[in-house]
Amino acid sequence: MDLEFGNYRLKRAERLLLGPNGPMVLSARSFDILVMLLERPDEVIGKTELFDAVWPSLVVEENTLQVHISALRKLLPAEMIVTVHGRGYKYAGPKPFVAATEAPAPPRPSIAVLPFDNMSGDPEQDYFSDGITEDIIAELGKFREFLVIARNSSFQFRGKANDVAEVANKLGVQYVVEGSVRKIANRVRVTVQLIDASSTAHIWGEHYDRELDDIFAIQDEITQMIAARLARQARTAIASRARARPTDNMSAYEFYLRALQLAATYDYDTVREAEPFLRQAVKLDPRFAAAHALLSFVETLKFFWIYYNPDVLHSGLEIARTALQLDPDEAYGHLATGFAHLYLRQFRQAEISLDRAVALNPNDPFILSIRALHLNYTDRPDEALVEINEAQRRDPYAVGWYEDFRGIILTTAGRYREATACYAKMATVPPWSLVRLIVCHSELGEIEQAQDLLAKVKAHYLGLRLDEIVDTEVDFYEDPAVCSRYRAILQRIDQQE
Structure with a gap:
C-alpha cells in the first residue's frame, strides 16, 4: 500500500x-x-x-x-x-x-533514434553523423519519462532502407527518429523527423543550416522538440533540460566523437583505441567535462581485461574527479567512480555513485548493467535481475555482457540451471564466468562437465592455485562466505578427478 x-x-x-x-x-x-x-x-x-x-x-x-x-x-x-x-x-x-488506489499509469513513450545518414559523401565522416545521433540519444535518455533504445541496438539499422513499422516492431517502440547530416567545411545541415510507428505519420520534422559551432544548439533544439511533441504522454520538464555548451573547441569535440564511436562497443580491443582521442580532446580543452568523464570510464573499464590491476581503478577515480569538478552532472563520471569503488570493495561509496549515474541517465544500458552487478555483489540478486532486464529492454540487440552478467547473477541466486542456459548462449564464456559455470555444474550434480571446465580453467591459469583463481576472478562479493563456498566447490571437484 x-x-x-x-x-x-x-x-x-x-x-x-x-x-x-x-x-x-x-x-x-x-x-x-x-x-x-x-x-x-x-x-x-x-x-x-x-x-x-x-x-x-x-x-x-x-x-x-x-x-x-x-x-x-x-x-x-x-x-x-x-x-x-x-x-x-x-x-x-x-x-x-x-493513499487511495491509483489508476494504472500509462506506459512511457518509447523511442528509437536511428543513426543519422552521412550525406557528406565521405565515409570518413561517419563518426560525425554517428556522434550527433549518440548525443541526441544521450540527451533523450536523461528524460526518465521516456524509454530510449540505446545506440548499440538502434545502430543495427544503419545504412539500410528501413521500414519504420518493422524497425519499431523489432525494437518494441512507439516512435522512431530519423535524420541526416551533411558537413561541408565549417557548415552543417541536419535534417530530422519524428515518426509515429503505428500510423507512420510524421509528427514533426525540421532541417537546420548552421555554422559548425552551432551544432550543440541544434542538438538541444532537436531533443527539446522531440520531448515537447511527446509531452502529452509524459510529464516532461522540458525547460529544465537545457544543457551548458560542452566545449568551445570544435577540434576537441571531433576527437570526442571519434572516441564515442569506439567506446560504445564496450569491447576492449575497440575501447582502448578511444583513449588517445580522448587524451587529445582534454589536451585541447582541459575544461571539456564530457571528455574527461568518458576517459575515466575507458580507464576503469580496463580493469576487466588486464588481470584486475587496481592501478587503473585509482587512475580512473582521479580522472572522474576532474570530470565531476567541471560538471557534477556528468553521468559517466559517476559511473566510473561507482565502478572503481565497486571493484575496490568500497560498496557504500559505489552505491551512492551508481545511484547518481542512473538518476542522471536512467536509459543508459551500461550504467544499469554495472548497477546490476553492484546489487549482485551486495547480496541482492533478485533486484539485480530486474536491473539487467531493464538494461536489455533499452538495448535488445546488444551482445556480450547481458548473458554473462545474467549468468553471474543467477549463480549467486542459486538458480544454476538458468545460469547454465545463459552461458550456453555465449560464443565464448570468459574466465570469470567459467569459474561460476563449474559451480553450477557441480551443484547440479554434473561432475564430469565441471571437471572438464576446471581443466580448462587450470590450463588458462597455469601456475595458480585454485584459491588464487577464485580470488582473481570472483572475489568481489561483500559477503566473504560466497567466495569461500566457491573455493570449496572447486577444491572438491579437483579432488574427484
Whole structure:
C-alpha cells in the first residue's frame, strides 16, 4: 500500500517516491530508511534497529547511515526527519496515511533514434553523423519519462532502407527518429523527423543550416522538440533540460566523437583505441567535462581485461574527479567512480555513485548493467535481475555482457540451471564466468562437465592455485562466505578427478 505525507507519496511496490514535481531520485537504502520512519511516525527509531533492518548481517560504518539521512533531508523538508541525540531518528512531518488506489499509469513513450545518414559523401565522416545521433540519444535518455533504445541496438539499422513499422516492431517502440547530416567545411545541415510507428505519420520534422559551432544548439533544439511533441504522454520538464555548451573547441569535440564511436562497443580491443582521442580532446580543452568523464570510464573499464590491476581503478577515480569538478552532472563520471569503488570493495561509496549515474541517465544500458552487478555483489540478486532486464529492454540487440552478467547473477541466486542456459548462449564464456559455470555444474550434480571446465580453467591459469583463481576472478562479493563456498566447490571437484 502507498503512503501519502504532505505533498509526497511513497509507492512501496514500485519503490518510488513522488514529490510535487514528479519522481524523486532515491537510493534503495534511503528508501528503506524512509519506509521505517514513515511506518512509525513520532517514534524514535534507534540507529542499531535501522542498521539491522537496512543492512542485515553486514558491518557498516555509522557515517553511512548519516549519509543516507542527509540525502533524505536534501530531498524532503529538513524538519521532517529529526535527530534525537544519543537515541536515533524520528519522522516529524505531516501524519502519513494510506493513499487511495491509483489508476494504472500509462506506459512511457518509447523511442528509437536511428543513426543519422552521412550525406557528406565521405565515409570518413561517419563518426560525425554517428556522434550527433549518440548525443541526441544521450540527451533523450536523461528524460526518465521516456524509454530510449540505446545506440548499440538502434545502430543495427544503419545504412539500410528501413521500414519504420518493422524497425519499431523489432525494437518494441512507439516512435522512431530519423535524420541526416551533411558537413561541408565549417557548415552543417541536419535534417530530422519524428515518426509515429503505428500510423507512420510524421509528427514533426525540421532541417537546420548552421555554422559548425552551432551544432550543440541544434542538438538541444532537436531533443527539446522531440520531448515537447511527446509531452502529452509524459510529464516532461522540458525547460529544465537545457544543457551548458560542452566545449568551445570544435577540434576537441571531433576527437570526442571519434572516441564515442569506439567506446560504445564496450569491447576492449575497440575501447582502448578511444583513449588517445580522448587524451587529445582534454589536451585541447582541459575544461571539456564530457571528455574527461568518458576517459575515466575507458580507464576503469580496463580493469576487466588486464588481470584486475587496481592501478587503473585509482587512475580512473582521479580522472572522474576532474570530470565531476567541471560538471557534477556528468553521468559517466559517476559511473566510473561507482565502478572503481565497486571493484575496490568500497560498496557504500559505489552505491551512492551508481545511484547518481542512473538518476542522471536512467536509459543508459551500461550504467544499469554495472548497477546490476553492484546489487549482485551486495547480496541482492533478485533486484539485480530486474536491473539487467531493464538494461536489455533499452538495448535488445546488444551482445556480450547481458548473458554473462545474467549468468553471474543467477549463480549467486542459486538458480544454476538458468545460469547454465545463459552461458550456453555465449560464443565464448570468459574466465570469470567459467569459474561460476563449474559451480553450477557441480551443484547440479554434473561432475564430469565441471571437471572438464576446471581443466580448462587450470590450463588458462597455469601456475595458480585454485584459491588464487577464485580470488582473481570472483572475489568481489561483500559477503566473504560466497567466495569461500566457491573455493570449496572447486577444491572438491579437483579432488574427484
